Amino acid sequence: MPTIRRVQPSDLFHLNLCNLDPYTENYDLGFYLTYLMKWPSLFQCIEEHGQIVGYIIGKVESSPASLQASPHFLPWHGHVTALSIAPQYRRLGYGKLLTEALEKACNQQDAWFVDLFVRKSNKNAIAMYESMGYSTYRTVVKYYSDDPTGVSKDGEDALDMRKSLDRDKDKRHVRENGESFQVDPEDVF
Numbered sequence: 001m002p003t004i005r006r007v008q009p010s011d012l013f014h015l016n017l018c019n020l021d022p023y024t025e026n027y028d029l030g031f032y033l034t035y036l037m038k039w040p041s042l043f044q045c046i047e048e049h050g051q052i053v054g055y056i057i058g059k060v061e062s063s064p065a066s067l068q069a070s071p072h073f074l075p076w077h078g079h080v081t082a083l084s085i086a087p088q089y090r091r092l093g094y095g096k097l098l099t100e101a102l103e104k105a106c107n108q109q110d111a112w113f114v115d116l117f118v119r120k121s122n123k124n125a126i127a128m129y130e131s132m133g134y135s136t137y138r139t140v141v142k143y144y145s146d147d148p149t150g151v152s153k154d155g156e157d158a159l160d161m162r163k164s165l166d167r168d169k170d171k172r173h174v175r176e177n178g179e180s181f182q183v184d185p186e187d188v189f
Contacts, residue, residue: 002046002047002048002053002092002094002097003046003047003048004044004045004046004047004097004098004101005044005045005047006040006041006043006044006045007036007040007043007044007045007055009033009036011045011052012029012032012033012036014051014052015032015045015052015055015084017051017052017053017086018052018053018054018055018084018085018086019084020086020087021087023119023122023125024082024084025082027082032057035057035058035059035081038059039058039059039060041105042056042057042058042059042060042078042102042105042106043055043056043057043058044056044098044101044102045098046085046094046097046098048089053085053086053089053094054083054084054085054086054089054094054095054098055082055083055084055098056080056082056083056098056099056101056102057080057081057082057083058078058079058080058081058102058105058106058114059078059079059081060076060077060078060079060106060109060111061074061076061077061079062074062075062076062077063075074115075112075173076109076110076111076112077106077111077112077113077114077115077173078102078103078105078106078109078111078113078114078115078165079114079115079116080099080102080114080115080116083095083098083099083116083125085098095125095128096128096131096132099129099132100132102114103163103165106165107165107166107167110167111165111167112164112165112167112168112172112173113162113163113164113165113168113173113174114134114162114163114165115137115160115161115162115163116129116134116160116161117140117143117158117159117160117161117188118158118159118161119144119156119157119158119159120139120156120157120158120159121156126159126161129161129163132163133163134161134162134163135161135162135163135174135175135176135178136159136160136161136178136179137160137161137162137173137174137175137178137181138159138160138178138181138182138183139157139158139159139160139178139179139180139181139182139183140157140158140159140160140182140183140184140185140187140188141157141182141183141184141185142154142155142156142157142184142185143155143156143157143158143185143188144156144157144158159178159179160178160188162174
């Protein structure tokens with residue numbers, strides 16, 4: 001039976017099993033520690049038989065007040081920075097469990113929605129998020145500087161996917177046909 005819990009500092013040395021594919025971003029220790037200190041309730045892991053087999057890193061934030069008049073302004077929202085499951089534990093629903101735990105924590109912090117960026121080529125992740133109620137809000141052209149599929153040498157587009165939370169009863173922060181709405185990386189906060 002899997003267990004979801006907050007990540008502890010010593011856990012940071014046990015995430016390697018989860019970072020073994022080209023779609024997973026790897027970060028330095030300082031990056032992980034920043035999230036652990038600033039948003040401890042949004043940095044969670046899932047254990048199976050005492051071993052960490054997945055984790056999710058998130059945060060809550062809004063755009064700076066100086067951008068309030070910008071069409072790219074984002075109100076208080078949750079963001080999935082990273083979600084990774086060890087290859088041999090995929091397709092067991094662990095990614096969904098971790099994402100739901102993050103959504104619950106963001107709801108408790110009165111966020112309007114949760115968003116995330118996913119590589120356009122990562123069809124499995126996109127399908128999982130869509131099955132959970134996420135939809136594409138916009139396409140961020142050349143968001144990723146590399147392309148793990150080798151199709152492009154110029155980078156890869158990201159889908160900015162969103163799911164409204166309890167506060168967004170009118171669904172003001174999601175849109176239909178978001179794939180056709182394209183922005184540049186500098187337009188996203």
